Amino acid sequence: MDRRRSLRYLVAGTAATGLVFTGCSTSDDKNGRVEGVPKKEDNPFNIGRTPEELERDKALTESNFFTTEEVALINVLADIIIPADGQFKAASETGVAEFIDFMALDKTGYQVPLRGGLQWVNHESRKRFNKEFVDASDKEQIEIVDDIAYPYDADPAYAAGVRFFSTMRNLVVCGYYSSKEGMADLGYMGNTPNVWDGVPQEVLDKHGLAYDQKTLDECIDQSTRNEVMDWSGYEL
Template sequence: MTSENLAAPVSWEWRETMYRDGMPAGRGTPQGYGTDPNVVTPHTPWPRTLSEHERALIAVLGDIILPGTADHPAPSAMGIADFIDDWVSAPYKPHPAHRTVIKDGLAIVDDESRRRFGAGFLDLDDARRREIVHFIASPAAAVRWAFFVRLRYLVVGGYFTSDAGFPAIGYHGNVPLLAFPGVSPEARSIIDDELRKLGL
């Protein structure tokens, strides 16, 4: 390698000229992914795809999967149907596949309700609704099992990553500390045991 091959130091002015918007100058317009999300007043740029009836089904099913308590609101109260509608309506992989699973599964819930009880799921009493949930939660049939697993994943994931769900798992977020308490003796014992198993 000759001295001509070595990169010479460059000034900040040169860097600013060559790199605009994160793209070397002369290489076209950068695509990127857009601006940072607005988490204060969020807005979804895609249309929602679930019907009001499907959203109502999700609200009731969500409350059966993850019942509320005196201290923590039910998923329907914190807007789980809105969250899932937004999720399955998103145009990114694998969201369209999730939309198919959810919509097909909701149809199964209503069809089975009518077959067993002569009424849609929303018109059933709590005991009969739970019977339908036990039916879809059985791994005996792949389609309804896939629906139940996906719905449960979205209900639990959506709930425990929300302002309503954080307190239920003791998550306080980034908060200022006057002192760092360090690792507890119990945690140290577990770490030491694992390190011994690894021969470290």
């Protein structure tokens, strides 16, 4: 089974249980913007929000936690976790870095583990290959990731890297599969209208029930599905 399919099944299985992952700004310019992390000017999720919540959301979406260099590293790791597969885009192309940046500002407990983990990855790359992780070859990058991606098989010496990568993987998967691209990958349709053609006949027969002709004509007949039911002939 390929990695993307495994992650897809993981997300589909955990969605029903309400999976939820548990800001000082280090911006690169005076506007608080970091290259690679676009921010929305307006909050699209403003329905049902209090003025205080909207103000806080606005502050978060106009700020950044990660530097440009850190965003570049996050994008490389994200694409190792969820690469493009020919049909769907890689994680970095779906706003995953923006999502993780928001999470670091919204849940400040992420800040030290994530920034420390990114530094750990770069330190390991410099120690092994004398270069930053983003400058390492694909083979060199995978060599490091393989040492921290499998918690039960990992060398205890890599415990810090294992903890970081597990957190990063969770955030990447959550960010990707809550994006439009990720939902399409899952085949998630959301609340879409469909056609109701009544209770199955075998169920009606089991309980000795049947629709009267008026109900069949006005409620079950799909040619009249857009007409409003007239209940004047029924007693309540």
